[in-house]
Amino acid sequence: MAYIGSMIPAVGGVIVLPFWFYELLVAGLQAFIFCILSLVYFQEAVTLSDDH
């Protein structure tokens, strides 16, 4: 995002702003995936089953 912005002098900082909102979605998704994987590992740890 910043690289594209830096290629466009003067208005680059403004032009990249819409992409910033897309990155916001990615940020939320990343947090969600990290947490859901953590919970899966915890759930595996509390389950007494010996199956694979």
Place this chain on the structure above:
Amino acid sequence: MNSPDVHPVSAHVGPHIPGTQGEVVDGLSVFGLPVTTTVLSTWMFMLVLFAVVAILYMAIKTDRLPRVRTMGLDLIKRLDDFVNDTIGSRKDGRIFFPLVAGFFVFIFLGNVFGLILDWINLIVPSMHAYFRPFNSDLNTTLVMAVTIIVIAQTTGMIRKGFFTHWKHYFFNFSGSNIIEKIINVPVGWIHFFSEVSRVVSLSVRLLPISLQASRSSR
């Protein structure tokens, strides 16, 4: 034949590709230890995070900011439902909720903070020398991944018992017949190595957005 004088230095064309660790900030050290750009950004982020948490806490406890209170309670309820539904038990959900919700808030707000820092760096390029999104440092993401796996393993040892837990990995003779038992032993070993790969997978998973964010030309 190309003369070596044509390219006296290897010029890198395109975006600056950052390393997996932050760059040392010139003239800044704590107890003789150098402070990196990602560490400095982490300190700044922690200040912001504590301020956000303090405002949320005050709003929830005192009713002074009703909209913030509603938003905070809604977030907590959604995260609570998410944790309970995924883990499958309310009792276990209560145990892991603070950790998982804390990680969610930390990662999400950390990424947003990184994007803001990146935007500021774009507007004021000299700030590159001081700040860089802290999730773009492999040390940060690695610590988060190791924390999750260590807690999962410790929970397993507490719930199943130390020997039962490790037997599952190294001496897994479960199965109804001899063939299954023989197969399950190496499967247990593979399972053990998968725990190591989980650390790598979790830590590297968090890097891309931040690396993209800090991939600005300098």
